[in-house]
Amino acid sequence: xxxxxxxxxxxxxxxxxxxxxxFRERSxxxxxxxxxxxxxxxxxxxxxxxxYNKDELVCEIVYxxxxxxxxxxxxxxxxxxxxxxxxxxxxxxLLTYHCNTIHLTFILDELLPGDNxxxxxxxRQNFVAEKLMQSWKLKIATALEQNYSLLNKIFAAAVSxxxxxxxxxxxxxxxxxxxxxxxxxxxxxxxxxxxxxxxxPLAETxxxxxxxxxx
Numbered sequence: 001x002x003x004x005x006x007x008x009x010x011x012x013x014x015x016x017x018x019x020x021x022x023f024r025e026r027s028x029x030x031x032x033x034x035x036x037x038x039x040x041x042x043x044x045x046x047x048x049x050x051x052y053n054k055d056e057l058v059c060e061i062v063y064x065x066x067x068x069x070x071x072x073x074x075x076x077x078x079x080x081x082x083x084x085x086x087x088x089x090x091x092x093x094l095l096t097y098h099c100n101t102i103h104l105t106f107i108l109d110e111l112l113p114g115d116n117x118x119x120x121x122x123x124r125q126n127f128v129a130e131k132l133m134q135s136w137k138l139k140i141a142t143a144l145e146q147n148y149s150l151l152n153k154i155f156a157a158a159v160s161x162x163x164x165x166x167x168x169x170x171x172x173x174x175x176x177x178x179x180x181x182x183x184x185x186x187x188x189x190x191x192x193x194x195x196x197x198x199x200x201p202l203a204e205t206x207x208x209x210x211x212x213x214x215x
Contacts, residue, residue, distance in 0.1 A: 098184030
């Protein structure tokens, strides 16, 4: 990677991280591009060198978090730990992911076009924006599929090793993912804004879950 490419990647990451923090603190729809650039100490005009619009930032944040989760699951797949520890590693990784993205889920649903979407006008700006969102939709969907594939592989290994009952692996993946997603709402509801506050209830929940699915 050239020096210019590294600089561009660094600046794009900085803008995304700044936006991610602001989106957690306030409603996405109330935050303007100028606020993001001011916090990141960029000029407003320079923002458009790195992102087409504010909507693309949401896609970048979710995709980045999905990639981080993928890297964590890949490491877990190669661990040879007791099954409770494996489940905790997975649950913590999923909880972190959902805590960092749950507030953007509904916004993504608004931004990403449906399979049968049509741009309403021939306006070039609308057309470019739609094509951009279609590209992001494919990238995010592919990354999510990869994460479910990794979850399935981890559970399949545990079932094969007689650590877990012979429950359909996709069901186990869905169960753990939905458990973490449900707990992540605590991060947004005000009942627990600190991720660390979720670790103790998560550990107890995983222990109870294991009682039901272990071999």
